[in-house]
Amino acid sequence: MAIALTIAFTATPLAAGQKLLVEATKQLSPGVGFINPTWYKQIFVGAAATASPANVLSAYTTRFGSLISGKKIAFRLTALTVDGQRSAPLEVVQTVT
Amino acid sequence: MKYTPGPLVGEMSGKQGNTVASHNRFGPYFRGRIIPINSRVLPQILQRNNFSAASKNWKLLSVSQRAAFVMAATSVFKPDRLGRTYQPTGQEFYVATARNIYQYDATAALPTTVPSAAAPVAILSATITATSV
Secondary structure (H helix, E strand, O other): OOOEEEEEEEOOOOOOOOEEEEEEOOOEOOOOOOOOHHHOEEEEEOOOOOOOOEEOHHHHHHHHOOOOOOOEEEEEEEEEOOOOOEOOOEEEEEEOO | OEOOOOOOOOOOOEEEOOEEEEEEOOEEEEEEOOOOOOOOOHHHHHHHHHHHHHHHHHHHOOHHHHHHHHHHHOOOOEEOOOOOEEOOOHHHHHHHHHHHHHHHOOOOOOOOOOOOOOOOOOOOEEEEEEEOO
16 A cells, blocks of 8 residues: 545536636545635645546645544535536545555 | 523624624633734635725725625625524625635636536545555
8 A cells, every 4th residue: 555645526627628626625534524625725726627646645645644544534625617607516524444 | 611592692793892703512601802813824814815805995986886796695695603504795795705716816816706516526536545655
């Protein structure tokens, strides 16, 4: 295994001109159940028609530091259009292994 | 301090003086107010600058441009802090649109016309791989 933080998503790629916006929280205790919406911080915006998977390791570690095994991270994924529209968000929680 | 919503005091949110009304999984409660941390980190400063620029630009739009955003905002519904839906004002809709454009491209010009396309389809599913070693 290697240090990695990738997001595989569907549908892929996004429609022409759309970008993937990834917001994430800091690394949380595994016992945390409630994710405060204000904890999400923007870490990554993909290229137009973003294709899966998105590698967000460097973006995340720049903002929040190295990954720690056992910690939990919440992600919020949104599609953005060039004229300022955004999709409903998809929230996913993942534990670092 | 917990309380039970009744006929006189229903759901509450926000602050009055030094008392803040909030709610969590165990129900509504009151707590003392603390001054929020103002970290002044770079992303926060950028977001505030973007917000400020969009808000100022709203005043520079023509009457017809503003009217178009006001009209478009009537078809937008958002949830408030208590979960009820509300319609943003034209200015709120404009600032939200400008913020999305800044997130899409930090160097893009501020909008003067209402978004024409429908909102994009949400991400259907995501599988995240997070390994530390």
